[in-house]
Amino acid sequence: MPPASPTPRFPKSSSRLLSQLLAGLLTSLTAITGMAAELPAFRSLWVDQSLRPDARSLAAFDLSILNPHAELDMEPGHAQGNRYLALLDLAHVRTGSREAMLVADRQVASKPSATEKHTRIVHPADPQWIAWVVEALADPVAKKGFDGFVLSLGNEQADPASRTSVVTLAATLRQRYPDKHILLDLHIGLGTEAIHVADGFLALGVYTCEGKNSTVDWRPIAEAQRLTRLIRTVQMQGMRVFAVDYAPAEDRAACREAAKRLTAIGTLPFITTPALVGVNLGPLEEISRRVLVLHGWDEKHVGEKAAAPATTLTSRVLRQSLEWLGCELTFQAANGADFLPKDHDFAAVILDSSLVLSADQQRTLAAWLPSLRARNIPLLLTSMPWTDSAARQLAMQHLGLGGRAQPASRLVKTSVASMDSTLLRPNAKITARSLGFLDLEAPADAHIVLALHGQDALGSDHRFDQAFLASWGGAWIDPAAEAADPQLNLPAFLEQCLGADHGAPVPDTTTREGRRIFYSHIDSTGFSEPSTLPGFPLCSEVMRDRILNRYLLPVTVAVCEADLRCWLPGQQAVDAPPLEHVARSIFEIPQIQAASNSFSRPSQWTAGIDITSKLNERAKSARHDMEREIAGSMNYIHRRLLPLGKDVNLMLWPDNAAPTPEALRFCRTMNVEQLPSASDSAPAASDSIRMAPLAVRCRFADVRTEQGVAALEKTFDACAGEPLHAMTAATYAASVRDARRTRILSAGDNRWIILNAGASRTLRLAASAGVPDMAQCQGVSGYTVHQGQIYIHTMGRARTELVLTKTKPSQHLHLAESSTTVEFMELSSRRATFQVRDLRPVEIVLGGFEPRGQCAYLENGRPYSANADANGVVHLELACRATVSLQSLPPAIQAVMR
Numbered sequence: 001m002p003p004a005s006p007t008p009r010f011p012k013s014s015s016r017l018l019s020q021l022l023a024g025l026l027t028s029l030t031a032i033t034g035m036a037a038e039l040p041a042f043r044s045l046w047v048d049q050s051l052r053p054d055a056r057s058l059a060a061f062d063l064s065i066l067n068p069h070a071e072l073d074m075e076p077g078h079a080q081g082n083r084y085l086a087l088l089d090l091a092h093v094r095t096g097s098r099e100a101m102l103v104a105d106r107q108v109a110s111k112p113s114a115t116e117k118h119t120r121i122v123h124p125a126d127p128q129w130i131a132w133v134v135e136a137l138a139d140p141v142a143k144k145g146f147d148g149f150v151l152s153l154g155n156e157q158a159d160p161a162s163r164t165s166v167v168t169l170a171a172t173l174r175q176r177y178p179d180k181h182i183l184l185d186l187h188i189g190l191g192t193e194a195i196h197v198a199d200g201f202l203a204l205g206v207y208t209c210e211g212k213n214s215t216v217d218w219r220p221i222a223e224a225q226r227l228t229r230l231i232r233t234v235q236m237q238g239m240r241v242f243a244v245d246y247a248p249a250e251d252r253a254a255c256r257e258a259a260k261r262l263t264a265i266g267t268l269p270f271i272t273t274p275a276l277v278g279v280n281l282g283p284l285e286e287i288s289r290r291v292l293v294l295h296g297w298d299e300k301h302v303g304e305k306a307a308a309p310a311t312t313l314t315s316r317v318l319r320q321s322l323e324w325l326g327c328e329l330t331f332q333a334a335n336g337a338d339f340l341p342k343d344h345d346f347a348a349v350i351l352d353s354s355l356v357l358s359a360d361q362q363r364t365l366a367a368w369l370p371s372l373r374a375r376n377i378p379l380l381l382t383s384m385p386w387t388d389s390a391a392r393q394l395a396m397q398h399l400g401l402g403g404r405a406q407p408a409s410r411l412v413k414t415s416v417a418s419m420d421s422t423l424l425r426p427n428a429k430i431t432a433r434s435l436g437f438l439d440l441e442a443p444a445d446a447h448i449v450l451a452l453h454g455q456d457a458l459g460s461d462h463r464f465d466q467a468f469l470a471s472w473g474g475a476w477i478d479p480a481a482e483a484a485d486p487q488l489n490l491p492a493f494l495e496q497c498l499g500a501d502h503g504a505p506v507p508d509t510t511t512r513e514g515r516r517i518f519y520s521h522i523d524s525t526g527f528s529e530p531s532t533l534p535g536f537p538l539c540s541e542v543m544r545d546r547i548l549n550r551y552l553l554p555v556t557v558a559v560c561e562a563d564l565r566c567w568l569p570g571q572q573a574v575d576a577p578p579l580e581h582v583a584r585s586i587f588e589i590p591q592i593q594a595a596s597n598s599f600s601r602p603s604q605w606t607a608g609i610d611i612t613s614k615l616n617e618r619a620k621s622a623r624h625d626m627e628r629e630i631a632g633s634m635n636y637i638h639r640r641l642l643p644l645g646k647d648v649n650l651m652l653w654p655d656n657a658a659p660t661p662e663a664l665r666f667c668r669t670m671n672v673e674q675l676p677s678a679s680d681s682a683p684a685a686s687d688s689i690r691m692a693p694l695a696v697r698c699r700f701a702d703v704r705t706e707q708g709v710a711a712l713e714k715t716f717d718a719c720a721g722e723p724l725h726a727m728t729a730a731t732y733a734a735s736v737r738d739a740r741r742t743r744i745l746s747a748g749d750n751r752w753i754i755l756n757a758g759a760s761r762t763l764r765l766a767a768s769a770g771v772p773d774m775a776q777c778q779g780v781s782g783y784t785v786h787q788g789q790i791y792i793h794t795m796g797r798a799r800t801e802l803v804l805t806k807t808k809p810s811q812h813l814h815l816a817e818s819s820t821t822v823e824f825m826e827l828s829s830r831r832a833t834f835q836v837r838d839l840r841p842v843e844i845v846l847g848g849f850e851p852r853g854q855c856a857y858l859e860n861g862r863p864y865s866a867n868a869d870a871n872g873v874v875h876l877e878l879a880c881r882a883t884v885s886l887q888s889l890p891p892a893i894q895a896v897m898r
Contacts, residue, residue, distance in 0.1 A: 039181055039199040040083065044747075045242050045270040047204075048278030049087065056743055056755040057278060058082070059798035063242070063268075065150055065183075065202065068141045076798050080778075083148070085181060086141040087202075090133055090166070091153040093120050102136040121156065124165035133169055134176065148181030149173060150202050151188075158188045166190065170197035183242065191233050200240035203227060207261055208246045210274035216246045228265055235266055243267035246274045247281050250344055250375065259283035284745040284753065287504050288347040289328045294340075294365075295352035296333035302356055306333050310658055313353045313382055317481050321490040324691055325498070326506025328740055334361060340368050344375050348498040353383040353479070362391035369398040369472075378473035378498045384438060399472060402441030408454055408462040411437055417453040417463065423493045424450070430487050436479030442468035449474075449493060473497055491689070505752055505802060507739035508764035509732070510690040511791045514784035514817030514845070515725035517693035519732040521556040521652055523677045524597035526701025528563050528571065528579055533709075539700040540582045546709050548589055551716045552839045556729035558597035558652035558677070559583055559641070561633040567619040568600070583641045591839050593728045594642055595650035597677065599633040602654070607662035626666055634672070650730040652677045655699075673733035689787050693732065694724060723843070725819060734759040750804040758796035761821075765790050770804035774812035774829075774848070777803050781824055782815030782847065795824055813888060816845040816873060830888040842878040849874055849888045857886030 046061035048054075053070055058077050066072065068086035077084065093099040093110070095118045103110055109126040113119040122129065138149060151166055158166070167190065170182050174197050184190055186203040207224050211217030219227075231241050243262045247254040255271050259282040262269030271282040280286060293314045296306030309315055309331035314322075322329060327348070332341065334357055349372060357365060366386060372379055384405050386392035392405055414432035424430060432452045442448060442465040449467035456462065467476045467488055474497035476488060510517060522543065530536045537545075548555060562568050564583055566576040587594055600613040605626065612624035621628060630651055637648045651667050651674040653659050659674070667674045677697070696715055703709045738759035745753040750770060754763065767790045772780050779800035781793045793815055794800045812829045815822055820838035827834075829848075836842045849855060849868035856865050859882050868874045878884060 039240060040081070042083070042240075042242075042268060044284055044753075045244075045268050046278065046280065047087075047244050047270055047272060047276055049276040050278055053278055056798070057280065058084070060284070060743075060745060060753055060755050065242075066146075068137065068144075068146070074145050078145075080797070080799060083181065084146050085148045085150050085183060086144075086146045087150045087152060088133070088137045088141070089152055089154045090124060090129075090137070090169070091122055091156045092116075093122060094118055095120060099136040102132055106132045106135075108132045123162075124153070124169075125159075125161040129165060130169050130172055134172065138173055138177075142177055142180065146180075148177075148183070148199075150183040150185065152185035152202075152204075153188055163188060163190055163193075167194055167197060170194065186227060186230060186234075186241065189230070191230055192237055195234070195237045195239055198239070200242060201231075201234055203231065203241060203243040203267065204276075206231075206243050206245055206265075206267075208258065210246065214274050216248055216274060231265055231267065241267045242270070244270050244272060244276075247271050249273055249279060249281060252285075255281040255285075256283075280745075284747055287744045287746060287752075288345065289326050289506070289744070290346040291322060291327040291329050291348045291350060291498070292341065292346045293329055293331045293350045293352055294334060295331060295354045296335075297354075297356035298335050298339070298358065298361070301358045301361075306335075307354060308658065309333075311354070313482065314350055317486060318350070318382075318490065318494070320691055321494050322498075323740075324491055324508075324510075324689075325495055326504075327498070337361065337364070340364065344371065344377060346377065348378045348380065348473070350380045351382060351385055353477075355383065355385040357385050359388040359391065362386050362388045363394065366391045366395035366398065369395060373398075373472050376499075380473050380494075380497055381475040381477060383477055383479075384440065400443035400445075400470070402443075403439040403463065405438060405440050408437045408439045408456065408464070410457045411454045411462070412457050413455045415453050417451040418448050419451070420447070420449045423467075423489055423496070424487055425485070425489050428485070428487055433478065433480045433484075436477070437462070437464050438477065439464065440477070441465055442475070443470050446470040446474075449476075450487065467493065469493075469496055473499075491691070503750070503765070503769050504746070505744060505754065505763040505765050505792065507742045507754075507756070507760045508690075508762040508791060509736050509739050509760065510693050511762050511764070511786075512725040512727065512735075513761075513793050513815065513820070513822060514782070514786075514791055515723055515819065516690055517732060518553070518695075518719055518722075518724040518726045519556075519693060519729045520553065520696035520698075520719075521595065521650075521675065521677075521729040522558060523652060523655060523697075523699040524558050524560040524563060524601070525655070525699040526704065527559060527583075528566075528575065529701060529704065531704045533706060538579075538582060539704055540579075540586065542703045542709060543700050544582065544586050544589075546703065547712055547716060548586060548592060550713075551720055552591055553716065553720060553726050554591050554593060554728045554839065556593040556595050556650060556652070557586055558595035558650075559637065560597045560599070560601050560654075561636045562600040562613070562615060562619070564641075565619075567615045567621075569614055569616050571616065573618055580640065584643075587641055587646060588643050593650070593730060594637055594646060594648040595652045595729065596630065596633040596637055596648060597652050598654055599629045599636075601656065602629060603657045605629075605657060605660045605663040607660070607666075626663060630663070630666055630672075631670060634670075649673060650675065650728075650733060652729075673730045673737065675729055675733045689789060694719060694722070695732075723817075723819070726839075727821075731759075735761070747801070750806075752802045754794070754800040754802060755798065758798060761794045761796050763792040763794065763800075763802065765792070765804075770806040771809060772814075773803045773805040773809045774814050774827075775810055777801060780814075781822065781827060784816045811848055811850070811872075813846060813848040813886075816847045817843075818845070819843040826885075831886070833883075833885045835883050836878055837881050839880065841880060842882065844876045844878060846874045846876070846886075847872055850890050852891045854889040854892060855886055856889055857884055859884050 042062040044061045045063050047065045049067045051070055053072055064084045065087050074084050106128045108122055108128045110120045110122045113121050182198045183200050183202045184198045186201045206227050208216055209219045245258045247258045258271045259269050273279045295312045299305050386395045411434055414434045416432050437454050439462050441463055447469040452464040452466055454462040526539045529539050531539050531542050564579045566573055602611045602613050604611055607626055610624040634648045651672050653676050655677040738757045742756040742760055747753050767785050767788050772783050779795045779797040781795050783792045813832050820836055820842050823835045825833040849872040851870050851872050853868045855874045866874050
C-alpha cells in the first residue's frame with residue numbers, strides 16, 4: 001500500500017527546474033538505497049498484456065510483466081517467490097477512462113493519436129505529467145499488489161525532454177515505493193543515466209517487430225544494432241535486461257532460434273506473438289499433449305446426426321492407452337466443408353473408424369496430409385475414409401501406400417503373413433481376421449507389425465498390412481477390435497506410432513504416493529428394493545450392514561432424491577421416512593462420502609427441455625430441468641441427509657444415459673466433480689504396468705441375493721488386503737480432471753516445469769529416464785519404480801520443478817510410498833516434517849537414509865527410532881492422524897565412533 005502522504009503536485013516550470021528536481025531526487029535516493037528491493041535472480045520471463053492472464057502461467061514463470069488492469073490472483077505466485085510487474089504506458093490514454101479524466105483534471109498537455117481512435121497522447125515534458133502518472137497509473141497498480149513497474153512510452157519516439165521526465169519519474173517512484181522493482185523500456189533510449197533509479201530494462205522486440213496484419217517482421221538492421229549496443233552498455237553497468245522477440249506460433253524452429261539469439265546477448269528471453277497475449281513460444285517449450293481425433297460425419301451428407309465421441313473406436317478401445325501415454329484427446333466431428341482445424345496446435349492426429357466424408361471432404365482431408373508431415377505431426381489411421389477414387393489416389397500418394405485400398409471380396413482363405421511379436425499382446429493367439437480385409441500395402445520403408453495374406457475364390461492373392469509404423473505415423477485397421485480383444489500391445493504400439501517422448505513426464509492417474517489408487521462408488525439403483533435375504537431387508541440395509549460398516553475403506557454412496565422421497569411410479573408415501581432414515585444412517589458412517597445420482601435418474605440430459613423421468617402424482621417438483629436434477633438433488637442431500645461436517649461434491653451419472661456437454665459444463669460451474677456410473681463390482685486384474693486404478697463400482701441391487709453379498713465381500717476383502725492408496729471417488733475424479741489440464745514445459749535437458757491445480761500429484765516416466773535430483777527439484781516429495789516405470793510424487797503445488805539425473809544423486813530424504821496423502825512441511829537432505837491422516841493406521845516408506853542408518857523421529861510428540869535397510873529405506877507404521885518429525889542418523893557403530 002502507498003504511504004499516507006498526498007500525491008505530489010509539481011508546479012509548471014522550466015526544464016532547468018526539472019533538472020534541479022532530478023538532482024535532488026537522486027541525492028535523496030542515496031539515503032534509501034539500502035531499503036530498495038534487490039532484483040531477484042529471475043530464471044524465466046512471461047509477458048502478457050491480456051486482461052485475464054492464465055493462472056497456470058502466473059505460477060510457471062518467475063517474473064511476469066502484465067497489463068495493469070489485469071484480473072489476477074497474485075497470492076499463489078507470491079507464496080512461491082514469483083514477482084509481477086505492471087507495464088505502464090506513460091504516453092497513451094483511452095478517452096473516457098479514469099486516466100483520461102485525470103489528464104483533463106490536472107491539465108496535462110495531450111493530443112489525439114493519428115493512428116489509434118479513442119486514444120490521446122500525453123506529453124512527458126509537461127510539468128504535471130509525473131504527478132498524473134503517480135496518481136493515475138502507479139498508485140492503483142501498487143494498491144493491487146504488483147511488485148513493481150515497467151515504464152514505457154509505447155511506440156512514441158522519446159526526445160531528450162521525455163527521457164529526462166522518465167528518469168525523474170523513476171526516481172520519484174523509487175522514493176515513494178522503495179520496495180518495488182522498476183524496469184525501463186529500452187526503446188526509450190535511456191542507458192547509464194538511469195542506473196541509479198531503475199533495476200533493469202525491458203526490450204520489446206530486439207530483432208523482430210510486428211508486421212502487417214499482426215504478422216512477424218524483422219526489425220531494420222540499424223535499429224537492431226542500436227538496441228544490442230544499448231543492451232551491452234547497460235549490462236556493463238551490472239543492469240539486467242529482459243528481452244521479448246516474436247515468432248510464428250506454428251514454427252517451432254523459428255521460436256528456438258529467436259530464444260537462442262536473445263540468450264546469446266545475455267538477456268533473459270521470452271518468445272511470443274506480436275499480440276502479447278501470453279502465448280508462450282519459448283525458451284520454456286510447452287510439450288503438446290493434445291491429440292486431435294477426427295470422427296463422425298456431416299448430418300447433411302449422411303441424413304442423421306453424428307454419434308457422440310464416446311461411441312467412437314478411439315474412445316472405447318484406445319482412450320485408456322492414449323491417456324496413459326499422457327495424451328489429451330480432442331474430438332472434432334466432420335461437420336461442414338471446413339471441418340479441419342485452422343491451426344496445427346496438436347501432437348498427433350487420429351482418423352477414427354467412424355469417419356464418413358463426402359467426396360469434397362475426402363479431397364480436403366487428402367490435401368491436408370502434407371501439412372502434417374511438414375510439421376512432423378504423426379497420423380494414425382484406424383480406417384481408410386477415402387472412398388472417392390480421386391481423393392483416395394491423392395491420399396495414398398501422400399502417404400506412400402500401395403494396393404487398391406479397397407475391400408478384398410470373396411476371400412476363401414486368410415493367414416498371418418508377418419508380425420512383430422514385440423508389439424503384439426503377450427501370450428495372445430494371433431489370428432487372421434477376415435472382417436474388413438483391405439487390399440492395402442504399407443510404405444516401402446514401413447515397419448510391419450501385423451500383415452495378413454488372403455486368397456479369393458479365383459485364386460488371386462491379396463495383402464493387408466493391418467498394422468504398421470511409418471515415417472508419418474502408422475496404421476491400425478482392425479474392424480473386429482471392438483468385438484474381440486485387440487491383438488496389439490496398444491500402449492507400446494501407440495507410443496511408437498504417435499512419437500511419445502520417453503524422456504518427458506506425463507501425469508498419471510493410476511498411482512498416488514507410490515501405490516496403486518483404490519476408489520469405490522455405489523450407484524443408487526436398488527436402494528429402495530427389498531433383498532431376498534431372511535426377513536427381506538432393503539438392499540440399502542444389506543449394503544450398510546454387510547459391506548459399509550465392515551470395511552474401513554472410503555466408499556462414495558450416491559442416492560436418488562425421487563427414490564428416497566417415494567416419488568417414482570409404484571412407490572408408497574409411507575416408505576419415504578424409513579428410506580431417508582437408512583440414507584442418514586449410511587452417511588453417518590465415517591468412511592462414507594455422499595454423491596448425487598440426480599433427482600430422478602433421467603435418460604437424457606439435453607439443456608432447455610423437460611429431462612425429468614416419470615414421477616407419480618405425489619411429486620412436489622414444478623421444475624424438470626438440469627438445475628433441478630443436479631443442483632436441486634445435491635441441495636436435498638445436504639439439507640436432509642448429511643450429518644454436520646459432511647458435504648456432497650460428486651455427481652454420479654445414472655447408468656441409463658451419458659451426460660451431454662451441457663450437463664458437464666453445469667457441473668463445472670458448480671465446482672462439482674463427476675464420474676460415470678458404470679457397474680463393475682469385480683476389480684480389474686493386476687497389470688504388468690498400471691493402466692488403471694483399482695476401482696470397485698457397484699449398485700445397491702448387487703446385494704439383493706446372498707450370492708451377490710458374498711461376491712462383493714470377496715472383492716472388498718481382496719482390496720483391504722492389498723497395499724493400495726485409498727481415496728474417495730470425488731478425489732479421484734478431481735485428479736483425472738486436473739491431469740487432463742496439466743501443462744508440462746521443458747526448461748532444458750532433464751528439467752521440466754509442471755503446472756496444474758494440485759489435484760493431480762503423480763508424474764510418470766520410463767525408469768531409464770533417471771531419478772529426481774531431490775536437491776534441485778521443487779515441489780517433489782519422492783519417487784518409486786514399478787515395472788520399468790518411475791512414479792514421481794509431487795506436493796500438490798501449482799508449480800512443480802522436476803530435475804532428473806542419471807548419475808547417483810546426492811543423499812536426500814524422499815518419500816517412496818504411503819497408504820495416504822503425505823503433507824510435508826519440511827523435506828531436506830537429513831530432516832523431514834510431515835502430517836498424515838487416514839481411516840486406518842498409515843503405512844509409509846521413506847528412502848534416502850544412510851545404508852543401515854538410523855531414523856530418529858517424533859510421532860505426535862513421542863520419540864521413536866527405526867533402522868534403515870541396506871538400501872537406506874525405512875518402513876514406518878503411524879497412527880491414523882500423526883504429525884511426524886524425523887532425522888537421518890548414521891549407523892549406530894559410526895555414531896559411537898563419532
